Amino acid sequence: GAVVSQHPSRVICKSGTSVKIECRSLDFQATTMFWYRQFPKQSLMLMATSNEGSKATYEQGVEKDKFLINHASLTLSTLTVTSAHPEDSSFYICSATGTSGLDTQYFGPGTRLTVL
């Protein structure tokens, strides 16, 4: 099956610093990658959709200047949380779909961010 990796799996940072999370499709080319945020005991909230080589499309209410997304290649997308604050602490999870259109989304293992 399709494998998506995320790095790091867990990160703790100080308030005001920036954190970069990587999402990679390991055995397929991902034309579209999605970034989600999940609060404890809640469902996944879509933050943005990114297509390789173009700007990400952010969901309403998500600050694009705070959550920078780059999808530079067909196998890599990055999410940078800039000037992180404690309220940004959450579980961030990415997913990817392949090139054949209307594909199943395969998810990475997630990154737990804690901002002190």
Next chain:
Amino acid sequence: AQKITQTQPGMFVQEKEAVTLDCTYDTSDPSYGLFWYKQPSSGEMIFLIYQGSYDQQNATEGRYSLNFQKARKSANLVISASQLGDSAMYFCAMREDSIYNTDKLIFGTGTRLQVFP
């Protein structure tokens, strides 16, 4: 209005028994896909099963089957012969396949399944 509704916040089932997790959806799009994902305590989202709106037969994948009732707009997940390792959160999701869609998934609130010996 909720597009995906999972009315069971928690379910218990005894090992080796079957269990049904409910999911209803709402869409006016004639073409859509329905998905079930499993999220264990580790956090990863594991794809279980997919049903397309035009599929004539219910989807099956090993111990997982999807009871698709289009007229009722329901897509219940049936897990047969439950195992202790099935204990997890289960999310139902829908993708509307219109030309304006960007493959976005809409998730339900999830059902926590606990399998006991």
